[in-house]
Amino acid sequence: MTQMETQPAAIAPGRVEPHPVIEMRDITIAFGGVRALDGVGLRLFPGEVHALMGENGAGKSTLIKALTGVYSIDSGSILIDGEEHTFSTPAAAQGAGISTVYQEVNLVPNLTVAENMLLGREPRKLGRIDVRAMNRRAQETLDRLGLDISPTSVLGEHPIAVQQLVAIARAVDVEARVLILDEPTSSLDADEVEKLFEVMRSLRDHGVAIVFVSHFLDQIYEISDRMTILRNGTLVGERMVAETTQLELVKLMIGRELEVLERIDREVAATEAIKSGQPVMKALGLSRKGALQAVDLELYEGEVIGLAGLLGSGRTELARLLFGADTADAGELQVGSKTRRLRSPRHAIDRRIAFSSENRRSEGVIEDLTVADNMLLALQASRGWLRPIPRAERSRLVSKYIETLDIRPANPQALMRNLSGGNQQKVLLARWLITQPRILILDEPTRGIDIGAKAQIQQVVADLARDGMSVVFISSELEEVLRLSDRLVVMRDRRKIDERPNQDVSVSDVLEIIAGSARAEEATRA
Amino acid sequence: MTATTATPGDLSVWDRVRGYSPSSRHLPVLATLALFVGMFGAGGIRYEGFADPQVVLTLFVDNAFLIVLAVGMTFVILTGGIDLSVGSVVALSTMIAASTLEAGWPPAAAMAAVLLAGTALGTLMGLVIHYFDIQPFIATLAGMFLARGLCYLISVDSIPIRDDTFFAIAAHQFTLPGGYFITPTVLVALAAVALAAYVLHRTRFGRTVYAIGGSESSAMLMGLRVARTKVGVYAISGFCAALAGLLFSLYTLSGYSLHALGMELDAIAAVVIGGTLLTGGRGLVVGSMLGVLVLGTIQTFISFDGTLSSWWTKIVIGSLVLVFVVIQRVMTRRQP
């Protein structure tokens, strides 16, 4: 197992700066008895881009929030310029020159771009805000970053990507010594990412220390100098980017767990069946304005379709249209032999379609209800409130799925909020399996859950497909998609760009498809 | 418009005009203004003497306290909160004023006591709301009960105000050219509106109010002083309610526990009709003033008509609130 290097990994060549601007030592944070961080450290030097790596749930966000004063630490110390410091509020951290841009845009949509950039530090004249000076200063900053955004426009009227850039402009304006970018690129397109990187490089060259969190490995390798790798709340290592191959990095991030997953791999491959006959679901030109351009899709019995693509590629949007969670503007959807318009999830459920959302907490679990109620919710909803499920039937179904899915604690009366993420996900899976769907749409069913549960869920999906269920499977982890699916659909820029049987396709092939399409697009544009 | 040859200078002016009036920001207030003018026009055509400027001035005179109340409520609603206690605080203020004056306090001390009590109560509610994370609705409901209860503790019966200073202020009129007049209370109300508009748009506190209404968690992460601001708006609302109570006691020259029953609803209705979004973050204090004037115009309408019964006031107010809320809903839904 990799140990944390005792010796600091050499500082980027050409920069002689022996003192870290920030050093976090032995940070431990527990939430309700569960350790989110366990003795983690982080060192940050001026003039470097430092990637913070780890899978979902590794503790990256927690570490950042500990640094910026959102969470208080249970033990450990934070040194700023060699002196111990703890921030109790984000404002205090900002005051010390630590600015953060989060993945979700944390600005206020109802104010103008300039106000958002300068809220809390507006230029004042005799105590009153000098609006002209404020707009001028915002314009200057935007110009410096090469962003063509009107400072007097209302923020909420811009698309999310622009809002994200405004958030970065805000952070830049603070004259920050440390800039933390927590997955800022997830909603940006290639040009916007390039623009962001330019900004980051220029800041780095001015001595700013940048913490960069991203799930896109290519971006990490393009921009970062050093990285710290976390796994399950513990520190795995600190590395120079140039001296670490992508494969090594992935192994560090996933670690031993890779072997567990490989075992399922073989079993799934062995159960691949031949699909034939009529499709159980067929989409023709399905589209929704601002979310998805016309997509054709056929799904056969007992087949797993993997939807690959980056976040925001249209994969979730497609899944939602297939389930009627959003309504399509145009196009047809055939379920069985009939053309249907799915106006609501209810319609879809009546056609025996099931959908598990990527947002487990906000769109999945009912936290204050019991495990049993959560499991039976969809079935009960489709029966209507007047026909409760008989008591015996309830306990039979609940104990059956607690057992088959190995849900812990195995107590049907436990409140959902007290379950771990993996177990919550299994309960949600059970909720849909109880309705005996013919089509199961799973959007990121394994995100942010522990490796054991992940393997179990993958196994269940494989078994279900073997028994004839049709599955649409979405995951950010391409390996997982490739492992499970029979057919691969690749999405990009809210379009379907490729579809092929999953035979001898590798992760890099998929990445190439996504990237290749980008190149092709540039060619046509030129 | 089409006739003018567009020089670059013209363009930029035109651009600025367009940039200055994003529909989502000012349209509701313009709609309220149009409603007010329209109602007045209709009244002027229908009833003799309605179009007299003094009728408008009387609207201000009769509703000065409500304008002040609505100003305070605007602050609270802009942060996405609500203050149900203001009606009771008005009643409590009249009681404190009347009883302290009866006890022989000098008028200035009585006024100071009133303003202090209102602000203290508002601050207390703000602290409870922010630090104990209790919904504004329920915390100010407690404040509402508390203020009414304190009224009864002071006295169950109505206390008349016989102080000379209060009499003098109440009776004083400023004569305007043309024989029109206003009262000192109107000046207080207008000053409150102007001051509130200044604070909301030209101070960091004011911008933080809007930011909290837009997204409280963002405001927190942006390092704004959320706690201070949230407590502050309830303190301001309490202060405004106390000030409104003083104006009200000048208007009625008495203190009574049953004064201002349900006045919080009028204040909320005025703010909504004034175009402020109830979820917070959007609205202008001038709009709230126009909202009060619209409410006052309805009453003037009914008193001029003579055949309409007083309960139509409530029905019309309810309907107007409905119309504005539905329009707001449709507009916010269209936002990306």
Place this chain on the structure above:
Amino acid sequence: MRKVLAHQLVWPTTALAVLLLVNVIATPTFFDIRMQDGHLYGSLIDILRNGAPVLLVALGMTLVIATRGIDLSVGAVAAISGAVACVYIAGSPEQGAASTAIVACSIALAVCVGLGLWNGFLVSVLGIQPIIATLVLMTAGRGLAMLVTDGQITTVNNDAFKRIGAGFVLTVPLSIVIALGVFCLAALVTRRTALGMLIESVGINPEASRLAGVRSRTIIWTVYVFGAFCAGVAGLMIASNTSAADANSAGLWIELDAILAVVIGGTSLAGGRFSLSGMLVGALFITTLATTIPTIGIPAETNYLFKAVVVIVVCLIQSPKARAALWVRRTAPLAGRATA
């Protein structure tokens, strides 16, 4: 599970017991119930009878609050209900007939159901915040009630109608029987069918419920209609008690008492899990409080002061943040035991 139950009901029940104890100390005959002309009389019976309208309104309010809503219009709806019934009876050729009373009540309740449909429409279809949607009817409703009664206090003379609020059945006041009847019906329907679970699920997480196929719209609509229906029955009781419809003061502030009863009973205003039995205790607590204050020689008007204290205490007990701040030291060993 036992811990949760204990937590929800222990506090309000203890408070109620303390209040009753205070009463017994002040008036030793407080618990006495005597039989007179075949009817039961006594302080406890009075409390139950006075509490019947609040209990009914709070019943509807509990379900509305459980869906993350609130209904401010119930007081106005109660006034409209009484006004419609009384105006119909007063205008009928056979003012005293029992059939007139039945028709009058049916019309009044039908009107209330209509008003509930209106509230439900604003909340579930137009998606307006409940507090504002019902504020519309709260403001306009009293005006409508006055429109119905033409601004007069309409008195009626109908024995059958009078019985709703002042009559007895099998020695027990009819209003108590009606209130408890509706209560039991609601308890049965919510807990024996899946309605309760679906209401809670919509209240805890509306979007997740929608994606699970729950007909949130229908459920929200149902609770507002039920809330208005309960308010209508309460309005009939209030009007029947005095044989008159007073559009101005009938049911004034009853919505606040009802909300208070719900909150005391342990249902969070943020929606979700609700407790009907807790609400029952809460409603009894409020009416007992109103009786206790004059009994122990404090002016009845200071009732408000006590209510304010109750609201604050209840909120502080329910607020996790406040609990953490106030009791962190004292309950430190307790907390350790709870997590174990």
